[in-house]
Amino acid sequence: MDIGFIGTGVMGRPMAANLAKAGHRLIVHRDTTAAREVLGDTVRYAGSAAEAARDSEAVILMLPDTPDVQEVMGEVLGALRPGTLVIDMSSISPAAEREIADQVAGAGGAHLDAPVSGGEIGAREGTLSIMVGGDAEAVDRARPLFAVLGARTSHIGPSGAGQVAKIANQVVVGLTIEAVAEALHLAEASGVDPAAVQSALMGGFAASRVLEVHGPRMIKGEYEPGFRIRLHRKDLRLAAEAAEGLGTALPGASLVHGLLEAAVDAGLADHDHAALRLLRDHRAVADHA
Structure with a gap:
């Protein structure tokens, strides 16, 4: 063709x-x-x-x-x-x-x-x-x-239904990235090996593609973009606009959208969206920005 x-x-x-x-x-x-x-x-x-x-x-x-x-x-x-x-x-x-x-x-x-x-x-x-x-x-x-x-x-x-599905996908991915970031931060702050925690979680109900792919990236601090923070921020803005037009609310998505905004403001716009993990540590943000 x-x-x-x-x-x-x-x-x-x-x-x-x-x-x-x-x-x-x-x-x-x-x-x-x-x-x-x-x-x-x-x-x-x-x-x-x-x-x-x-x-x-x-x-x-x-x-x-x-x-x-x-x-x-x-x-x-x-x-x-x-x-x-x-x-x-x-x-x-x-x-x-x-x-x-x-x-x-x-x-x-x-x-x-x-x-x-x-x-x-x-x-x-x-x-x-x-x-x-x-x-x-x-x-x-x-x-x-x-x-x-x-x-x-x-x-x-x-027409338009594909875009609605994609926005829904980005809501799930964004919230899951933040969940994985917080879980690994908790492990590390507790003095427990986050790699061991990630491996254990992959064997249970918390297993997900985000945990599988982005968990190791967060642990290693590798944030070369597969999907940039600024683009995920855009997608959650679209979700907020769609929800507003429908007269409904997406509180979890709004929270993560705010975190993506903070990441952009911190100089992480062109990092992979897994770099939300860095917001747990201001020194790490400074090192990567």
Whole structure:
């Protein structure tokens, strides 16, 4: 398939690489040093989002936030061919995503919101969990692409439903990261080996993917980003906005959002979200900031 791929960040680069390895023909925006280090000459590079979209059967977006997607779609919409499939794999506002879906339909295309979970590891290994909103026919067209990018694809519901599922995912992940951080801090403050505690917890009801992956990172103090704190802060802001619009409250998510804000203020914005562990120790924050 001819694919326009827009977004060459930490997640986008390995996702594009996997599609190229699977035999798809990609035209990628943006052309950056980091993108060329991963993609080399296996893809073509576009000078604009419109150029990436113009001759593509499918356009995939993997961008940081709602305004980024809205800005790019301003270019993409004018370049779409009838029937082009637009797949937004960014994590953005469900309400904004529904508006974009209407705009794509008005331009003669088909739209899916398909945010992902699994971090850089999942993007690199092609094992992402993909949460999809949109029409079933468009989902079926996209399944060969999703099969390359992820290990699990779930059609959640109509446009915007994928984004709701992703926000829910980020609430669970954020609260669990903080729970693991506090548990390991308690162990360490008690003079007990946190690695032994982490191993023991993995054998019981507290076991989780967060404890498995991020527990050792916290113990070792390794916070190279798989998923940056500033992006998780954005996702929990989206959760707060969605809850406010529904007239409900997410007290736990609000607490963790405040901690992510504190981490950004402490200079940890581009650290992995596991670096919430550092907030338990002001000296550690100073060492890593």
